[in-house]
Amino acid sequence: MLGILKPCGGEIKVLGEEPHNAKHRVGYMPQNADFNIKFPISVREIVLMGRLYGSRPRWWYSHMDHQKTEAVLKKVGMWEHRFTPIGHLSGGQRQRVLIARALATDPEILFLDEPTASVDPEFETDLFDFMKELNKTVTILMVTHDIGVISRNVKSVACVNRTMIFHKGGKITQEMIDMAYGCPVDLVAHGLPHRVLPVHQGK
Amino acid sequence: MWDVLQFEFMRNALLAGVLVSISCGIIGSLIVANRIVFLSGGIAHAAFGGIGLALYLGFPPALGAALFSVAVSFVIGGVSLKSKHRADTVIGVLWAVGMALGIIFIDLTPGYNADPMSYLFGSILSVSKADIWFTVALDVVILVITLAFYREFLAMSYDEEFAFVVGVPVRFLYFLLLCMTALSIVMIIRIVGLILVIALLTIPPYIAEKYTNSLWKMMVLSSLLGILFTLVVLWISYSYDVTSGATIILVAGAAFFLAQIMNAIVGRTLQTGRR
Structure with missing residues (x-):
């Protein structure tokens, strides 16, 4: 997405531009x-x-x-x-x-x-x-x-595995995350990464 | 001791040593920082092919070496960008092929009687006025380019990926660096010979790196170290009549191990001090 690697297929747009042209608008x-x-x-x-x-x-x-x-x-x-x-x-x-x-x-x-x-x-x-x-x-x-670190401040989540998006949260709002996990997910969830993931997949 | 300066060859040698040390310090620091030491070694040895070719065709060996090593640096540079994992192999091949070509061309040259040893181990005592002017020009070019692109070279050396992302022309600078390396190598070959080029390019920066906290200070310190080595060596080789090229490397090598030992001792005292 930074224009370092060329995509094998498809097209990448950053801020509506080719990654190469959007370089100056992106911090990395x-x-x-x-x-x-x-x-x-x-x-x-x-x-x-x-x-x-x-x-x-x-x-x-x-x-x-x-x-x-x-x-x-x-x-x-x-x-x-x-x-x-x-x-x-x-x-x-x-x-x-x-x-x-x-x-x-x-x-x-x-x-x-x-x-x-x-x-x-x-x-x-x-x-x-x-x-x-x-x-x-x-x-x-x-x-x-580190799924445990996804703090409650995260506004949307996209899960990517083997270059394939198997679950895209799109716009998960704060309320949706709260509903999905039954509680506000914050740094306290550090010890439970394995429980967090299945909930995510099953949705 | 100063009476040795009444000989013109001694004055030339001194001047050449100082001038080469300056370009060596700058380029060497960039080579060490960018971790292209092996690549530079490949360029240096492949340059021998250029020397042989030039002798065979009857034009100045320095020109042949310059053209050839620039060409080889572009080939190696291209390969190392394209297939990073096999770059070292390709460098190794070009390294050997360049040397072999040089020897074959020298064999084929009719009536050739110059000493190939002078290219392999250099001869600082036989540098000419023309060599010195060439080195002056090279120093000026390297100094101007490095000053103009210092920030970019620094960014590229420290973090190539980030430099690329913010829009530094990393490829252009990489080839520019290789080009400057190739040209410096041609001049260093006159002084220490192509076998020992790498030592003069890498030992001063390596020592300097430990005692400085920025790239430009590293460049300045390694240039000064290079000058110091040349002075000591000229004195030694004049007094004891030994090959100057090899002596430079031995002096630099001794300084290198001394610096290592000093570091170990200083590091240990600091650690015990902390405890």
Whole structure:
């Protein structure tokens, strides 16, 4: 959906455009935050990357780019670490940096690939609160294998298996999720992923 | 010690060493950061085919090596983008075929009597004025390109996928980097020879990476390390009359192991300090 891989068949439209053309309107956070951790690069340099071609190609980052970087780093609570090399951070902190980088692109849609994969539980809760706040201004698309983390803030769910959609929740509203599970599904459901899935399939 | 500078070949050697170290530091850092060390090794060895071809056809070996290594870098680059999993095999094949071609062409060259050893192990003491001007031009080109695309190179080296998604022309930069690598290699061959190219490209950046926190500092530090190595080596090879190319690598290698040992010691003291 980001235009990295070409589809084997069919057509992909992001925001009504070819993925290639919608690049600048989409923010992306990779699944694995632990790549290249020995690379000599600071937190601020990574987030500034999100400002590359933010508006138009320039010789160097503008004042606005730096302001934006400061804003997103403060948003994820990593501003104090702006000069820290990426390798000196914990997995959760790295994840926050990558979220900040995705936000720095001023996205209309934010793609999060397994956002909770390497995050400590404390930050996981923070993350969902944070995403709820964020969700007021941008669409967030989250890919996850951890069914327990589907928080009550998730507005719609699509299940994908073996490249085939076997159950598409389309627009499951908060009330529908509550009805399906009989209770508000939130982070407390962590211990019951196996019970959550059959309910989902049987629908 | 300064009296050695009264010889023109010594002054040229010094100048060439410093100039090559600069391009080596910049390109080497990018090679290490992008993990294309093996690829660069393939280009260096395949360049020997170009040298042989140039000798056979009777034009300057440096030109032959330059054209040939740029061509090979594009082939290898294309293959490594198309089929990532088999790229190392293809590089290995081109590596060997390039060397073999070079030897066959040199065999076929009538009346050939230059020493192939000088291409294999370099000869910093025989660089000419023309070589130096070529290196100056190369340094300027590499410096300008790296400054112009520094942010893009940084993004590509750290996270190619993200760089692509935000719209960095990753492919173009990749081939640009390979092209610059190929041209630097031609010049480094004059200094240390094609067998040892990789060591001069990778050892300084590898040491520098541990002591710096950004890519440009890594480039600067590895250039300085390269210059230091060349100075030490020129002095050693002048005093003891040993092959300069091999001495550079031994000095760099010694520095490499020293840095490793120092790191281990520093790391251990830091850990015990924390406890």
